């Protein structure tokens with residue numbers, strides 16, 4: 001049964017979705033340029049700010065600091081404040097490191113922030129009791145399949161699904177969930193539909209009537225389109241782009257190339273060394289055919305500026321999100337070819 005109605009997806013160039021039909025509009029917000037573009041596009045489409053919320057999945061959870069950029073959580077929060085929309089975090093307990101170190105055990109529970117009618121925000125924790133006990137003790141594998149590239153599924157996709165399915169506020173209402181995948185990024189992403197019924201939808205369940213659609217508003221956009229909307233709104237990009245990265249996600253992402261790991265080793269040697277130590281402990285490297293140290297030796301560090309390194313490695317955000325007129329410029333990482341999803 002096709003559950004998407006003509007009214008939901010009009011396929012007009014400016015805003016193909018009838019936004020007024022949704023009580024809530026959620027943006028999966030990594031802090032990267034594509035997720036920023038999703039939010040800005042919503043605003044340009046005239047979406048009601050009061051219906052928008054951003055969700056950021058903390059890849060490292062609450063206590064670990066292995067993979068993500070130190071500034072990312074604070075950057076996301078500052079962006080939300082600058083635009084006047086709420087931001088809620090989700091995380092797997094123990095984060096990337098905890099999941100990677102799983103040994104004869106089940107995957108850990110997921111926690112998420114849930115706004116309450118009185119304005120407070122509850123932290124709800126669920127899961128951790130089902131599934132099989134198993135052992136990882138290995139980095140995610142570089143593959144298109146999310147079953148072996150487990151980080152995206154276990155640390156992001158499951159978080160969103162869990163938070164959507166376990167909040168009463170999504171029952172008996174219509175929610176639009178946005179994510180920023182673009183067809184240009186990879187053949188795998190090119191196959192994603194622009195609009196679909198979300199996995200967490202339960203609109204036909206009489207007791208739930210949980211209507212959730214997923215929209216990929218920038219799916220057909222070029223990278224130039226994304227930078228153009230950032231420039232129109234003078235959004236200060238995440239510091240990773242200023243350091244030379246073309247994608248913003250984990251600083252130690254398994255998809256990083258030689259130049260990125262050479263730069264990460266230069267600016268965060270302790271964090272780089274922890275990845276090296278794990279490769280030695282597991283007896284298996286991230287890239288399978290080359291160690292991180294050998295890979296970084298083959299790369300050339302980006303010509304980073306001290307101020308950008310400071311901003312990227314700070315856990316607080318102290319720069320403007322919306323830059324003063326005349327100060328926006330394309331960051332060094334824009335249009336660079338340095339690794340990405342499959």
Ligand code: SF4
Nearest residue numbers: 151152249250253254
């Ligand atoms: S950014 Fe890279 S390492 Fe981090 S979750 Fe995504 S694929 Fe995994």
